[in-house]
Amino acid sequence: xxxxxxxxLGVLGGVGLALSVSKTAQAGTASGSxxxxxTVQARALINIVSxxxxxxxxxxxxxxxxxDVPAATRGTVRTNSPNGYLVGFETAQGPYKAIEVKGLxxxxxxxxxxGWISQAFTGLAPTTLELSYRFILAENAAxxxxxxxxxxxxxxx
Numbered sequence: 562x563x564x565x566x567x568x569x570l571g572v573l574g575g576v577g578l579a580l581s582v583s584k585t586a587q588a589g590t591a592s593g594s595x596x597x598x599x600t601v602q603a604r605a606l607i608n609i610v611s612x613x614x615x616x617x618x619x620x621x622x623x624x625x626x627x628x629d630v631p632a633a634t635r636g637t638v639r640t641n642s643p644n645g646y647l648v649g650f651e652t653a654q655g656p657y658k659a660i661e662v663k664g665l666x667x668x669x670x671x672x673x674x675x676g677w678i679s680q681a682f683t684g685l686a687p688t689t690l691e692l693s694y695r696f697i698l699a700e701n702a703a704x705x706x707x708x709x710x711x712x713x714x715x716x717x718x
Contacts, residue, residue, distance in 0.1 A: 603642035603717035607690075611635045616696065616707045618656065623702050630694045634713055637687040638680075642717035647677045648690075649714040656702035660711065661695040679718065 612634045622628040640646045648665060652675040661670050662678065669678045680688075694711065 601641065603640070603644070605638060605640040605642060605646035605715040605717045607636060607638050607648075607713060607715040609634060609636040609713060612711075612713075613709050615709055616655065618696075618698070618702060618704050618707065620704045623698060623704055626698055628696045628698065630696070632691050633694050634690065634692040634711070636690045636713070638690060638715050639685070639687045640682065640715070640717055641685060643682050644718040645680050645682045646718055647679055647716050649677050649716060650675045651712040651714065653708065653710040653712075655696075655707050655710040656699050657696040657710070658699045659697040661697070662692055663694070664690065664692040 613630065616628070616630065618628050638646065638648070650660070650662065650671050652660065652671070652673060654673075658673050659670055660673075661668060665678050665680060669676075671678070690713075692713070696710075
């Protein structure tokens with residue numbers, strides 16, 4: 562280390578020592594008030610327990626124009642949002658033009674592009690879901706096995 566650096570360190574050390582010696586510790590009490598604001602983020606969590614891996618369409622389903630899949634999606638939803646939550650349905654392309662959803666209070670219909678269904682807040686305890694679907698088939702629907710076309714999510718309102 563250079564002499565200049567040693568001198569600077571010596572001066573700084575001396576100043577620090579002088580400051581620490583000149584301080585006197587005092588005991589006492591003080592009072593004041595403080596305000597704290599906390600914001601809890603609204604959340605909605607969905608846990609899907611079971612859901613089919615495929616949608617089976619028979620020749621009878623094609624003739625009838627729809628296929629029913631009872632109790633297809635089972636799970637729970639938890640939310641802390643007093644405004645409730647939205648259940649989202651993301652859909653994959655398939656041989657249908659609309660989907661009727663049962664099990665969220667009033668029956669609802671979503672388009673082939675998916676959609677959202679509003680749900681009221683029912684408390685902090687998990688809400689059980691058991692959703693049934695009616696797939697309204699497109700005119701060109703053919704019998705067969707198709708990958709399950711519905712993905713379910715939840716978001717706070």
